[in-house]
Amino acid sequence: MPDSPVIRVESVSFSYGETLVLERIDLSIVAGEFVGLVGPNAGGKSTLLKLILGLLEPQSGRIRVLGRPPREAARTIGYVPQFPSFPRDFPICVEDVVAMGRIGLGSRWPLGWSGRADRAAARQALAEVEAADLARRPIGQLSGGQLQRVLLARALVGEPRILILDEPTANIDQRVENDIFDLLAELNQRLTILLVSHDIAFISEYVSRVACLNRTLACHGTSTIDSDTIQHLYGGHIRQVEHQHG
Numbered sequence: 001m002p003d004s005p006v007i008r009v010e011s012v013s014f015s016y017g018e019t020l021v022l023e024r025i026d027l028s029i030v031a032g033e034f035v036g037l038v039g040p041n042a043g044g045k046s047t048l049l050k051l052i053l054g055l056l057e058p059q060s061g062r063i064r065v066l067g068r069p070p071r072e073a074a075r076t077i078g079y080v081p082q083f084p085s086f087p088r089d090f091p092i093c094v095e096d097v098v099a100m101g102r103i104g105l106g107s108r109w110p111l112g113w114s115g116r117a118d119r120a121a122a123r124q125a126l127a128e129v130e131a132a133d134l135a136r137r138p139i140g141q142l143s144g145g146q147l148q149r150v151l152l153a154r155a156l157v158g159e160p161r162i163l164i165l166d167e168p169t170a171n172i173d174q175r176v177e178n179d180i181f182d183l184l185a186e187l188n189q190r191l192t193i194l195l196v197s198h199d200i201a202f203i204s205e206y207v208s209r210v211a212c213l214n215r216t217l218a219c220h221g222t223s224t225i226d227s228d229t230i231q232h233l234y235g236g237h238i239r240q241v242e243h244q245h246g
């Protein structure tokens with residue numbers, strides 16, 4: 001069924017100890033969507049992603065990814081984490097970092113090093129993000145934009161159906177940010193994407209829908225995102241905004 005949700009979050013609440021971070025969240029994402037998740041600092045965005053990835057369990061409510069509990073569906077998701085960094089002298093090259101994205105897919109990593117098939121897949125994923133020339137470079141010596149492309153390749157190498165990105169362009173300049181979003185728009189032709197960002201105005205050019213999270217979530221539709229909308233979103237709790245492309 002084309003419209004059955006790829007990700008379904010139903011009445012999910014989550015607390016760290018006594019602190020309630022998410023309260024009765026409902027969110028349904030269907031195949032082919034590109035959803036931007038925005039909201040103020042500490043609004044619970046990363047926590048929601050971790051729940052969808054199966055890294056945390058909700059105290060109440062239910063999450064399904066392609067109809068399955070998140071942990072069972074983990075291999076269908078490619079994940080680009082927030083703010084990764086590597087020491088300059090970290091002794092591993094780009095190609096091997098990308099190949100690590102195949103751990104658990106029957107690759108030979110447990111024997112200590114990636115196999116030929118893993119390296120071929122890594123090179124293909126690097127080509128897809130236009131970073132084939134970086135394959136033999138040490139991971140610690142990349143620019144912010146190069147590193148993001150490599151981490152995107154690492155997320156793609158396991159052939160996911162869903163891409164989840166946590167502020168992928170937080171530390172890079174506008175021109176590189178545009179390039180990465182152009183790439184995401186291309187990938188969105190075959191992958192469903194959920195992306196956390198602080199920059200609602202920027203992402204609204206690219207995404208099909210914006211969900212705003214500030215502990216709770218409520219949905220409402222509008223055809224444009226203007227400054228009033230943005231103020232409203234960040235002032236209140238969670239809202240969902242439809243954005244139509246011309």
Ligand SMILES: Nc1ncnc2c1ncn2[C@@H]1O[C@H](COP(=O)(O)OP(=O)(O)OP(=O)(O)O)[C@@H](O)[C@H]1O
Nearest residue numbers: 016017019021039040041042043044045046047048
């Ligand atoms: N492991 C943890 N233990 C306790 N509290 C946590 C933990 N992780 C996050 N929190 C708290 O939960 C709240 C939500 O954090 P979360 O990282 O989900 O927000 P966020 O919307 O992603 O924030 P930001 O935009 O600043 O990255 C914050 O108050 C944070 O301090």
